[in-house]
Amino acid sequence: MAPPAExxxxxxxxxxxxxxxxxxxxxxxxxxxEVHALIGENGAGKSTLIKLLTGVYxxxxxxxxxxxxxxxFATPLEAQKAGISTIYQEVNLIPLLSVARNLFLGRxxxxxxxxxxIARMNSxxxxxxxxxxxxxxxxxxxxxxxxxxxxxxxLARAVATDARIVIMDEPTSSLEPREVETxxxxxxxxxxxxxxxxxxxxxxxxxxxxxxxxxxxxxGRRVHHGSxxxxxxxxxxxxMLGRDLGEVRAEGLTKFSGDHQATDSEPVLEAHExxxxxxLHGVSVSIRPGEVVGLGGLLGSGRTETAKxxxxxxxxxxxxxxxxxxxxxxxxxxxxxxxxxxLLPEDRKSxxxxxxxxVRENIALAVLPRLSRFGLVSEARVDSVxxxxxxxxxxxxxxxxxxxxxxxxGNQQKVLLARWLAMNPKVLLLDEPTRxxxxxxxxxxxxxxxxxxxxxLGVLLISSDLEELxxxxxxxxxxxxxxxxxELTGDDVTEDKLMRTIAGDxxxxxxxxxxxxxxx
Amino acid sequence: xxxxxxxxxxxxxxxxxxxxxxxxxxxxGVAALLVVNVVITPNFLTAENFRTQAVQVAPVIxxxxxxALVIGTEGVDLSVGAVMALAxxxxxxYLGYGLLPALLAVALFAAAVGLANGALVALVGVQPxxxxxxxxxxxxxxxxxxxxxxxxxxxxxxxxxxxxxxxxVPYLILIAAVLALLVAFTVRRTTFGRQxxxxxxxxxxxxxAGLPVRRVxxxxxxVCALLAAVAGVLxxxxxxxxxxxxxxxxxxLSAITAVVVGGTPLTGGRVNIAGTVAGAVLIQLLTATLxxxxxxxxxxxxxxxxxxxxxxxxARGRGRR
Ligand SMILES: Nc1ncnc2c1ncn2[C@@H]1O[C@H](COP(=O)(O)OP(=O)(O)OP(=O)(O)O)[C@@H](O)[C@H]1O
Ligand SMILES: [Mg+2]
Numbered sequence: 001m002a003p004p005a006e007x008x009x010x011x012x013x014x015x016x017x018x019x020x021x022x023x024x025x026x027x028x029x030x031x032x033x034e035v036h037a038l039i040g041e042n043g044a045g046k047s048t049l050i051k052l053l054t055g056v057y058x059x060x061x062x063x064x065x066x067x068x069x070x071x072x073f074a075t076p077l078e079a080q081k082a083g084i085s086t087i088y089q090e091v092n093l094i095p096l097l098s099v100a101r102n103l104f105l106g107r108x109x110x111x112x113x114x115x116x117x118i119a120r121m122n123s124x125x126x127x128x129x130x131x132x133x134x135x136x137x138x139x140x141x142x143x144x145x146x147x148x149x150x151x152x153x154x155l156a157r158a159v160a161t162d163a164r165i166v167i168m169d170e171p172t173s174s175l176e177p178r179e180v181e182t183x184x185x186x187x188x189x190x191x192x193x194x195x196x197x198x199x200x201x202x203x204x205x206x207x208x209x210x211x212x213x214x215x216x217x218x219x220g221r222r223v224h225h226g227s228x229x230x231x232x233x234x235x236x237x238x239x240m241l242g243r244d245l246g247e248v249r250a251e252g253l254t255k256f257s258g259d260h261q262a263t264d265s266e267p268v269l270e271a272h273e274x275x276x277x278x279x280l281h282g283v284s285v286s287i288r289p290g291e292v293v294g295l296g297g298l299l300g301s302g303r304t305e306t307a308k309x310x311x312x313x314x315x316x317x318x319x320x321x322x323x324x325x326x327x328x329x330x331x332x333x334x335x336x337x338x339x340x341x342x343l344l345p346e347d348r349k350s351x352x353x354x355x356x357x358x359v360r361e362n363i364a365l366a367v368l369p370r371l372s373r374f375g376l377v378s379e380a381r382v383d384s385v386x387x388x389x390x391x392x393x394x395x396x397x398x399x400x401x402x403x404x405x406x407x408x409x410g411n412q413q414k415v416l417l418a419r420w421l422a423m424n425p426k427v428l429l430l431d432e433p434t435r436x437x438x439x440x441x442x443x444x445x446x447x448x449x450x451x452x453x454x455x456x457l458g459v460l461l462i463s464s465d466l467e468e469l470x471x472x473x474x475x476x477x478x479x480x481x482x483x484x485x486x487e488l489t490g491d492d493v494t495e496d497k498l499m500r501t502i503a504g505d506x507x508x509x510x511x512x513x514x515x516x517x518x519x520x
Numbered sequence: 521x522x523x524x525x526x527x528x529x530x531x532x533x534x535x536x537x538x539x540x541x542x543x544x545x546x547x548x549g550v551a552a553l554l555v556v557n558v559v560i561t562p563n564f565l566t567a568e569n570f571r572t573q574a575v576q577v578a579p580v581i582x583x584x585x586x587x588a589l590v591i592g593t594e595g596v597d598l599s600v601g602a603v604m605a606l607a608x609x610x611x612x613x614y615l616g617y618g619l620l621p622a623l624l625a626v627a628l629f630a631a632a633v634g635l636a637n638g639a640l641v642a643l644v645g646v647q648p649x650x651x652x653x654x655x656x657x658x659x660x661x662x663x664x665x666x667x668x669x670x671x672x673x674x675x676x677x678x679x680x681x682x683x684x685x686x687x688x689v690p691y692l693i694l695i696a697a698v699l700a701l702l703v704a705f706t707v708r709r710t711t712f713g714r715q716x717x718x719x720x721x722x723x724x725x726x727x728x729a730g731l732p733v734r735r736v737x738x739x740x741x742x743v744c745a746l747l748a749a750v751a752g753v754l755x756x757x758x759x760x761x762x763x764x765x766x767x768x769x770x771x772x773l774s775a776i777t778a779v780v781v782g783g784t785p786l787t788g789g790r791v792n793i794a795g796t797v798a799g800a801v802l803i804q805l806l807t808a809t810l811x812x813x814x815x816x817x818x819x820x821x822x823x824x825x826x827x828x829x830x831x832x833x834x835a836r837g838r839g840r841r
Contacts, residue, residue: 313728337730351728356721356789365718366729372711419729 004032007164007196008053008084013062015048017406019398022048024220025062030165030196035187037207037228038200040217040240041438042410043396046200047089049217050167054079054086067164077106085163087154089170089200089409089436095143100125102142103157132156133182147347148174148299148464152182159186166190167198170409172206173435174346176299176464184210202410202438203465204233216240241440265289266325268458269341269427271310274319279305281483282319287427287458292449294473295462296498302482303462304346307429310460311343312336323426337366340426344416344433346462348409352416355405359397360386362404362415367422389418394444409436417445427458434468446472466495478502542783542834546798549781549827553805561812571690575758577804578696579604579751581797583771584778585703586744588796591779592707593720593740594788595641595648600748600775602659603633604768607752609667611678612762619677626749633659634745638738656772663764670763673756682757692754699747704793713791716740720788777803777824781831802827 008030015023023045030036038046051057053064055073064071066082073079076086093102101108103125111117125138134152136145142153151174158166172180187210190197199211207214207228214231216224216239224231224239231239238245267286274283280302287293295303308314310321312333321328323339333343345351354362364371364382371381386400393414397407404415413436420428430449434442449472453459463469469476476488478501486501488494557564583600590597607626614622633655640651684691707713715736719726727733748768756762780786781802782795803824810820 311728333728334730334732343728345728350722351724354718354722354725354729354789357718361714361718365714365726365731368711368714375710375712377709377711377714 004034004194006030007032007067009065010053011063011065013049013052013064014060015045015052015057016060017398019402021220023052023059026217026220026222028215028222028225030198032164032194032196033191034213035191035197035199035211037211037214038198038217039202039207039214039236042414042436042441043408044217044240044438045220046217047169047408048220050086050088050169050198050200053167054084080161080163083162083164084167085158085161085165086167087151087158087169087171089173093142093150093154093157096141098139099129099136099142099145099153100138102153103128103138103160105157107161128156128160129153132186133179146174146299146304148176148179151175152179155183155186159190163195165196165198167200169200170202170436171199172201172203174299174432174464177466179299180206202436202442204236204439207236208233218242237439240438268324269310269460270322271306272320272322274306274309274321275317276305276309276314276482277317279314279482280309280316281481283309283479283482283484285310285460285477285484287460289426289456289458290453291475292453292459292461292473294469294476294493295460295479296469296476296488296502297479298502299464300481301479301502303479304431305482306479307343307431307460307462308345310336311341311429313343313345337423337425340423341429342366342420342423342425342427343429344420344431346431346435348412348416348435353404353412356403358401359390359395359404359407359415360400363389363418363422366419385422386418389422393418393448394441410438410441413437414441414445417448421448421452425457427460428452429460429462431462432464433461434463434465442468466498470495470498480504538834542831543792543795545831545834546782546795546802549802550798550805553802553809557805557809561809567688573804573808574693575690576808577800578690578692579755580771580774580778580804581696581800582699582751582754583748584775584782584796584800585699585793586747587772587775588779588782588784588791588793589703589707589716589740590648590744591720591776591784591786592716592788592791593737594723594786595737595740596652596776596786597637597741597744598649598652598772599633599637599655599659600744600751601768601771602656602663603630603745603748604752604755604771605660605663605764606630606633606666607749608756608762608767609663609764611753611756612667612671612673615673615675615678619675619681623753626753627746630745630749631742634742635738637745638741641741642734642737660764667762667764670761670765672761674760678757679760682754682760692758695750695754699750700793700797707791707793712736712739717789717791720790722789774800774803777828780835781827783831783835785835799831 006029010026010028013023013026026049038049040046048057052059054076055078056076066084071082073082094105100122104121109117109120109124122138129136129138132152132155134149136149142150145153151171155171171183175183187197199207201207211228214225214228215222218240234245265288268289269287271283271285274280283302283306285293285306295306297303305314309316312328312335323341326339328339329335354365360382363386367385368377371378371385390400395414395418396411404412407415417433434445437445446468449459461469461472470493473493476493476498477484478486478488478498480502488497488501563569587597587600606629610626610629611622614625637652637655640646641648681691686694715726715731718731719733719736723733752768755767778799779796782799783792784790784796806823806827807820810823
């Protein structure tokens, strides 16, 4: 068998943004049928490399050879037409268009008269998506789908175009294990068809499961490349972080200490029978101070909705929330925040960051009234809060005045965490807190959650990373189709039990009756 | 740093030029017009001429200040001209009771229009352009119902407001300057200002961050209407006549132009007050120059259009690549 053909060769690619050398003299080679892992810390330059390849940004230096010819794409569309199909890190579909329109954007089926054939488009879209395990009404606007389902649509779209290279920038960050499996089988299919895949993820398991080769970036430089299997997991992490192997080994890869003081004190938060039409059917959760309660369940099981309903971001039809015994007047995020309940939303891009404002303004956003007197902002106090959190969370920005929209995904997430920690909340609702965060920072965030719980904060943790959910939570409330179907406590908090509860094996666990019993 | 400079390529340079243009272009434009006029316009460098120009531009600046705030929230207020007309009518109606009661009445009417705009936008969720269009048409209608035709006003207090001065500086200019400083301070240093910008940049995020989105939006529209009313009263005072038919006509466009030319993007999240003032001045100078040299009014409009296109082009280049 002849060696597979080289599809892409990148030489000496460099890119400088004002104040940051995002990419410095990076090489990359891809062969047909290769699944190539691209890995590095938050802000290492992975997304920048991808955006240079696909014409989103223009390189300062370096050349790109695609299928034997030197190329320089002016726009992502050009790259896509040439055969480089990309799923960008931030889902890049059009929220108001229907699911089907998004799927076929730019290559809609037309009838004989050249008119858009909507019926055919919808039925084909439905069929394609079913193949990816997404069952939705394809006529609905895309934004009505959860982030995970949107990622699957983006995937289907990227794969459906006739590509030689498919690039995936953190495609699994909001996917469930089952969907990740679907994704993997799609990737294997691409590989067998001789298509090269670039795969970016902070989840090491996934890399080892599908990738054959690896490129490690650190601070914009390529620090390692070669076969992935030959590089051990700890080696990978130490190359990536630029730290000693021994140091990494000593610290281990997960940072949760395990159990917290599951105190017997009164719950700091009680949500009672929350009902939202079509989404939640009487969900009850209670959290005691110092406790981390996990919400388990599949995509669409109502975890995000539960968090949003508690935080007042989603209006409930019935049910009530009390914080430290005081009922919360529902329907407003502001009221919940005043009462000490903060939500880190799942959709960081559209509901979290304020992209045009600086890191500083974003961190201070919620806490601003407290740092002000008579409506006048005290810049000194803002600076001190911002300094504290930039240091504590190790937020990587060229300065506190850099726009948040320019930060790497992981650092944006840290800015959001800082925004809420600055509020000194009683209860923190974390919806996918480590989504898109590198292993180093992830460990930091997990350690932080631990510390916060130890300080008496109540935490609600939602994570599609099962390991994180299991290790981080003292107790897991399992949701299915918008209702509580079980609760795991103590030694029952295991991955296996969780999967069985989700699957409906109720024998594994008692129904969650006790948690609402206190209300009478 | 030297290394970074040599590595930078053409596209980035163009982006930087555009960015520079968007931030400082308006000042460069004002400076250029001043220089050109000094050379080609006779009697340009007289105190009298500067006074006239400043008095003419003051109401536009005042309206544009409010407009800049509204645009900062990713909105727009088309009803400012109508509010000026309403202010003129109400002044005429209540001047009999004295200047102060008349001003109070004007403030009430204007606040009502602002509240209506704000409520439509913030509570009902109507698009700003549609909501304020309704008030633009309706507001002038009410103004004309209250006072169907031009009416001369003979009130010494009002007259001195329109043409009096302190140490040679007309009240009009002083008021515009104080208001500009006040608004700039509000945007930069107050919680309200920061919240306004956050809402303009990403409303869902601001909402989830617990910001009082509705309250801020309503206040912004009320403030914009009040500023337009101030401009309306001052213009009426200067004319010494209430003219609800034509006062404030096309003012919304002048104000929007000043804001955009001054480097405030229509997409919200940023407000440039100094630029807005300079934008109003730029348009004023441009118009005055063309008129002084006896060019037909159509030329003025074409020149304005060119300036707007240039401003929008510079804005488009920002933040890309
Ligand atoms: N448009 C931009 N303007 C200025 N700086 C930018 C811009 N885009 C990226 N950067 C900077 O370039 C660096 C690399 O960012 P990049 O998004 O490539 O990181 P990443 O490796 O994809 O990180 P993550 O894992 O968090 O997604 C970061 O320091 C980031 O702040
Ligand atoms: Mg990235």
